[in-house]
Every structure is written in C-alpha cells, then in structure tokens.
Amino acid sequence: MSSDHRTALIRAAQDGDQAAYQQLVEENTGLIWSVVKRYTHRGVESEDLFQLGCLGFLKAVQGFDPAFGTQFSTYAVPKIAGEIRRFLRDDGMVKVGRGMKEQALTIYRARVQLVDQLGREPALSELAQTTGLTPEDIAAADLATASVSSLQAESRETGLALEGMLGSESPEEGLVERVALRTAIDRLPERERKLILLRYYKGLTQDKTAKILGISQVQVSRLEKKTLQALRQELAE
Numbered sequence: 001m002s003s004d005h006r007t008a009l010i011r012a013a014q015d016g017d018q019a020a021y022q023q024l025v026e027e028n029t030g031l032i033w034s035v036v037k038r039y040t041h042r043g044v045e046s047e048d049l050f051q052l053g054c055l056g057f058l059k060a061v062q063g064f065d066p067a068f069g070t071q072f073s074t075y076a077v078p079k080i081a082g083e084i085r086r087f088l089r090d091d092g093m094v095k096v097g098r099g100m101k102e103q104a105l106t107i108y109r110a111r112v113q114l115v116d117q118l119g120r121e122p123a124l125s126e127l128a129q130t131t132g133l134t135p136e137d138i139a140a141a142d143l144a145t146a147s148v149s150s151l152q153a154e155s156r157e158t159g160l161a162l163e164g165m166l167g168s169e170s171p172e173e174g175l176v177e178r179v180a181l182r183t184a185i186d187r188l189p190e191r192e193r194k195l196i197l198l199r200y201y202k203g204l205t206q207d208k209t210a211k212i213l214g215i216s217q218v219q220v221s222r223l224e225k226k227t228l229q230a231l232r233q234e235l236a237e
Contacts, residue, residue, distance in 0.1 A: 006072055013061050024061060025054060031073060032057055035080045038183060039088065049084055056083030106131050107138055124202050135202070135212055184234045192227045199224060 012020035025032070032053040040046055060079035064072055110130040114122035124135050131138070185196055191213065198209045206224070210217045 007066055010061055010064055010072065021058065021061060025057060028057065028073075028076070031076070032080055035077060036084065038081075039084050044088070052084045052087050053080045056080035059083065103133060103137060107133070124204070135198070135204075181231070184231050187234075188227065188230070192223065192230075195220065195223055196227060196231075 006024075009020045009024050013024060032050060036046060036049045036053045039049055056079045057076060060072070060076035063079070064075050107127060110127055111122060114126055114130060118126075122130075124138060127133075127138050128135050185193060188196065195209060195213060198204045198212060199206070204212070206220045207217050210220045213220065215223075
C-alpha cells in the first residue's frame with residue numbers, strides 16, 4: 001500500500017467512514033496478529049486479544065497525523081500493544097502500582113516543562129533535580145509505564161545496542177520484535193530491569209549505574225552480561 005493511499009484511507013476513517021477503517025484493518029491484519037502473538041499464553045483467548053488489538057489499532061487510526069513525521073506502523077504498534085497490556089494489567093496479570101503511575105505523571109509534566117524551557121530533551125539529572133526524584137526512581141517509572149521506546153541508543157562502554165538482539169529485517173516485524181523485547185525486560189527481576197533501563201535506555205556508564213544500584217562496577221558488568229544472555233534466550237524461544 002502506498003503512503004498516499006494509506007493516508008487517504010486514514011483520513012476517511014477519521015471522518016467516520018467505516019468501510020475505510022475496515023479496509024485498513026484488513027490490510028494490517030498481519031501486523032495486528034504479529035503483536036497479538038507476543039501476548040498469548042496469558043490465559044486469554046487469541047481472538048479476544050485480536051479484538052483488543054483492533055481496538056488499539058482504531059485508536060491509532062483516530063490519533064494519527066502524517067505531520068508527526070513517522071510511519072503509521074511505527075505509531076500503530078505501541079497503540080495495539082498498549083491496549084492489550086492495559087487489559088492484562090487491569091485484569092491483574094501485569095502490576096503497575098498507583099504510586100508508580102503518580103511518579104510517571106510527575107516525570108511527564110516535568111519533562112514537558114523542561115523541553116519547553118530548554119528546547120531539547122532534558123537529561124536524567126535535570127529531571128531528577130526538577131522532580132526531586134532519584135535517577136533510579138525516574139528510570140523505574142519510565143520502564144514500568146512508558147509505551148514502547150526507542151532502543152537504538154548504544155552503550156558508550158560496550159557499543160552493544162539491545163536492538164542488536166533483534167534479527168528482523170522487515171521494519172514492521174522489527175517494531176513487533178521491539179514490543180517483545182520490552183515485554184521480556186518487564187519480566188526481569190527488579191534489579192536486572194533497572195540495570196537494563198539505566199544502561200540502555202538512559203545511556204549511563206557501568207560506574208554510574210553501579211552507584212545508583214548500590215553495587216560495584218564489577219557486579220554491574222557481571223549482572224549485565226547475565227541479563228543480556230537471559231534476554232537473548234527468551235527472545236529466541
């Protein structure tokens with residue numbers, strides 16, 4: 001499907017054209033199912049997950065604006081996954097505490113304020129100073145509540161990007177694989193999850209990560225290698 005054709009369908013669907021929306025669903029069924037399959041074996045029927053995915057897809061259609069400068073699939077995948085995850089979370093299968101959600105809201109507001117003031121994305125230290133939260137609190141809240149984030153930032157020490165674990169050459173499949181990676185990270189024990197976020201989402205050195213986690217740099221190095229191996233094994237299954 002050409003981008004112009006897709007944009008025309010999206011605009012028609014946004015104007016209430018149900019046939020245009022149905023055509024978009026039909027032409028993106030493979031993408032929706034690719035996300036759904038990452039959430040099977042959770043005690044919910046696949047068809048029910050697919051319907052949730054379609055709801056997320058509808059929200060993506062309604063909210064998409066070509067002026068965003070992103071591909072529609074890039075915008076849609078987090079929406080599809082988010083709708084499924086929201087259901088699983090509300091149903092008690094994924095736990096995000098109220099306190100964590102409140103912290104995430106505080107961080108979001110501070111980030112918007114700082115972007116407006118600085119004209120750029122604020123550094124972790126600047127967010128910490130503005131919110132009064134520790135870098136570890138910010139990292140944990142971001143990972144627990146954020147939608148799928150970019151995993152392209154490389155560690156300055158190792159040069160190893162988490163995205164390097166993902167072997168898909170298809171852009172859309174690559175997005176789905178990133179959803180799978182985030183899900184795998186969410187399943188890690190708390191300390192390992194924070195380590196991965198600090199190292200690969202926040203780009204901190206092993207030394208700074210060690211200080212935040214209260215362990216030695218050597219322990220961070222060993223734990224990082226062990227955790228990356230565990231993530232690779234889960235993604236390979």
